[in-house]
Amino acid sequence: MKCAGPIEVRDLDESSINIDPIQVGGRLTPEAMKAVIAYGDGYSICDHCRKPFRLDFIKTPPVDVFFRELAQFLNMDVARVVPGARRGFQAVADTYVQKEDPVLITALSHYTEVLSVEARGGLVREIPKTEGNLINPDATAEKIEAVMRETGKTPPLLFIDQVDYQYGNLHPVKEITRVAHQYDIPVIVNGAYTVGIMEVDGKEIGADFVVGSGHKSMASPAPSGVLAATEERAAEVFRTTTVKTDVTSRTFGIKEVEMMGCTLMGVTLVGMMASFPRVRDRVKRWDQELSNGNLVVEALRRITGTEIRSEYPRNHTLTRVDTTRSFDEVAKTHKKRGYFLSSALKARGIAGTIPGATKVWKFNTYGMTQAQAEYVAHSFVEIAAECGLPVSE
Amino acid sequence: MVSRPAIDAVFEAMFILTDIRVMLRETAPGHVFSTAQREEASALLNGLENKVEILRRELLQ
Numbered sequence: 001m002k003c004a005g006p007i008e009v010r011d012l013d014e015s016s017i018n019i020d021p022i023q024v025g026g027r028l029t030p031e032a033m034k035a036v037i038a039y040g041d042g043y044s045i046c047d048h049c050r051k052p053f054r055l056d057f058i059k060t061p062p063v064d065v066f067f068r069e070l071a072q073f074l075n076m077d078v079a080r081v082v083p084g085a086r087r088g089f090q091a092v093a094d095t096y097v098q099k100e101d102p103v104l105i106t107a108l109s110h111y112t113e114v115l116s117v118e119a120r121g122g123l124v125r126e127i128p129k130t131e132g133n134l135i136n137p138d139a140t141a142e143k144i145e146a147v148m149r150e151t152g153k154t155p156p157l158l159f160i161d162q163v164d165y166q167y168g169n170l171h172p173v174k175e176i177t178r179v180a181h182q183y184d185i186p187v188i189v190n191g192a193y194t195v196g197i198m199e200v201d202g203k204e205i206g207a208d209f210v211v212g213s214g215h216k217s218m219a220s221p222a223p224s225g226v227l228a229a230t231e232e233r234a235a236e237v238f239r240t241t242t243v244k245t246d247v248t249s250r251t252f253g254i255k256e257v258e259m260m261g262c263t264l265m266g267v268t269l270v271g272m273m274a275s276f277p278r279v280r281d282r283v284k285r286w287d288q289e290l291s292n293g294n295l296v297v298e299a300l301r302r303i304t305g306t307e308i309r310s311e312y313p314r315n316h317t318l319t320r321v322d323t324t325r326s327f328d329e330v331a332k333t334h335k336k337r338g339y340f341l342s343s344a345l346k347a348r349g350i351a352g353t354i355p356g357a358t359k360v361w362k363f364n365t366y367g368m369t370q371a372q373a374e375y376v377a378h379s380f381v382e383i384a385a386e387c388g389l390p391v392s393e
Numbered sequence: 394m395v396s397r398p399a400i401d402a403v404f405e406a407m408f409i410l411t412d413i414r415v416m417l418r419e420t421a422p423g424h425v426f427s428t429a430q431r432e433e434a435s436a437l438l439n440g441l442e443n444k445v446e447i448l449r450r451e452l453l454q
Contacts, residue, residue, distance in 0.1 A: 014417040030415045034408045349422020369419060 012351055017372050020352030021318050021362040022165075025197050025217035028271065032219055035274035036267050044266040052254050055262045055269070056080070066273045073280055074195065074210050076202040076228035078238060080256070081214070081264045081272060085192045086112035088211035088227035089159070090119070091258035092188050095237045096156040097122040102147045104155050104180075106135045108164035108171075110190060123151065132311060133167045135160065137175040144183050158185050162200070163193040167310040168318030168362070177206030186233060192216050193318060195226065197366060199283045208233045214268065219275035224268040292373035293317040293365040299377035304390040305329070309360065317366040328358040330387040344383045350376055399451035406444035409437050 001009045012018055013027060028036065039045070048060035056067045071079035082088045089112055097103055099121035105113050107129040117124050127135055127143045140158075147155055158180045162173050177187045186208035194200050195212025196219065202210040207230075214224025229237055238259070241252045255261045264272070297314055300306050305325030310316075327341050334340040338356040345353060353361060365373055384391050416434060417424060426434060 014414060014421060016422050027418075030411055033411045033414070037407050037411070038404065372421070 016346075016349045016351035017368065017376055018352045019350060019363040019365065019376065021168075021364040022216060023352065024317075024364045024366040025193070025219070026213070026215040026222070027219060027367060028221070029219045029275040029278045031274040031278060032221070032271040035270045036221060039267050039270040042266055045269055046265060054254055054256075055264070061270065061273065063269065063273070066276065069276070069280075070226055071228055073276075074191075074200055074202045074212070074226070074228045075204065076207070076210055077231040078234035079226055079228040080238060080259055081269055082211075082225045082227045082259070083263055083268070084215070084223035085110075085190065085211045085213040085225040086116070087223075087263070088209070088225055089113050089116040089188065089190070091227060092157065092209050092211075092237055093117055093120050093122070094258055095239075096186065098156070100151075102151045102153055102155045104140075104143060104147065104158040104185070106160060106164075106171075108133065108135060108166050108169070109159055109161055110165055110192065113159045113161075113190065117157075125150075125155070133164075133169055133309075134311065135171045135176065137172065137179045140176050140179045141182075144179070144185065148183075154183055155185050158187045159190060160187060161190040161192070162205075163191075163198075163316050163318070165193065165318075167320045168193065168314075168316040168364075169311045170315040173207070174205045177208075181206060192225075193316065196279050197283060197289070197317075198286050202228060203230075209237070214272050218272060218279050220272040221268045224264055224272050288370075289317050289366055290314065292368050292370055293319065295370075295373045295377045296363070296365050296380070299380050302381060302392045303327075303384040304392065318362060318364045320360065320362050322360045324359045326384065326389050327387075330389065331358040334387075340387075341383070344386075345379065348375075348379045348383075350379055396451045398447055402444040402447040402451070406441055406448070409441045409444065412437055 003009050018024060045058065049058050055063055057064055067079055071077060082091065093116035097117055097120040100123060102123040102125050103117045104125055104127055106127045114124050125143065125147045127140050129135055144155065160171060160173055160176050163170050173189055180187045187206065188209040188211060189205065189207040191200050191210050192213040193216065195210065196217035200210060210228045212218060212226040214220030215222035238256045240254045241257055244251050293314055297308060297319055300321055301308060303326050307322045309320040309322050331338040331340060336343055338358045341358050342353050342355040353363065381391055413434065416430060420426060
């Protein structure tokens with residue numbers, strides 16, 4: 001079935017249980033789906049925009065209230081919506097990083113953090129990870145000292161991913177920000193895999209900035225996200241324009257320079273707003289999400305040769321698994337080769353793995369019902385047994 | 394001039410279909426409904442028929 005012309009209807013989540021590591025937290029709530037129907041037109045949010053002509057002043061629908069509630073939700077002072085977490089990184093990097101400045105990221109940082117520094121001409125320096133794939137405060141302090149010795153400068157910024165995209169590991173952000181602040185380094189916390197699915201308290205973890213992804217973890221259309229800041233930092237990153245043009249002498253009111261004026265102007269913002277009440281509520285049910293995830297993790301662990309590469313026990317529903325000594329052994333002789341696993345999953349109505357991947361791969365159980373989690377767990381065991389792999393009780 | 398009932402019925406019908414869509418997601422891949430889900434689906438479909446009837450009345454008669 002087509003939506004229009006050559007564009008197929010996308011019914012992946014209606015026809016399958018989706019375990020794609022990046023998609024599941026961004027699936028829309030029913031409320032967001034309905035808002036998308038009503039606000040699909042381009043500048044739909046602007047119907048009631050009046051002086052001073054800025055997004056966070058719109059009262060119908062109540063964008064002004066949403067922005068305040070978003071900041072409260074993260075326990076930060078000011079929040080703005082941005083077109084994806086990456087644009088939050090960019091706004092902060094643009095504000096603080098000058099050419100040749102050393103900026104700290106980690107060995108598990110998302111590439112868009114790197115690009116935001118590169119775009120400023122900054123020097124990217126990585127805090128190494130431990131053998132267990134965690135970033136710890138000792139390594140952070142050592143790297144800060146090393147970078148200061150190397151460059152003679154205090155880094156103007158440190159990026160830390162609260163949960164990283166590679167392993168889904170939960171890092172000790174509070175301890176890391178404490179170290180960074182001893183050197184007066186502001187910290188930007190990448191909450192792309194936490195904000196909207198787990199409770200995040202920005203003040204408690206010592207964040208100067210919290211960035212979240214609407215389309216990754218806040219049940220929102222892409223591209224959407226949030227950049228929240230402390231009051232002190234908000235004055236810097238959300239500074240307003242002061243320019244006056246030379247020929248026409250135009251000025252631009254209270255537009256925020258790093259936001260490039262308004263950011264999300266239609267379906268993305270209204271989708272975020274519509275999902276927000278349910279998102280605010282769902283973070284309190286994280287334990288149930290972990291419980292569902294563990295059903296699948298434990299099923300995989302029963303398959304001899306399979307190893308969980310993420311920290312264990314799991315603190316997140318995104319998990320990296322190594323099946324080199326189980327499913328990949330099957331792939332060596334299977335007529336479908338490495339595609340047998342995704343094919344067997346597809347036949348059972350499970351989607352979202354990379355076709356052909358049988359060595360190291362990731363999955364995410366977020367948003368499943370318990371019945372669906374049990375079904376996925378059972379399916380992995382069943383596929384293994386059908387392939388002759390030993391499965392423990 | 395403006396058919397308010399027709400405009401409302403169009404959106405309400407799409408919202409009802411959205412609720413059914415969500416039920417398909419929650420029960421994928423088997424789409425086996427529990428008793429409560431069958432009752433919910435039945436109520437939604439009755440509501441949808443009502444909205445279609447409003448559209449027929451407002452736009453075709």
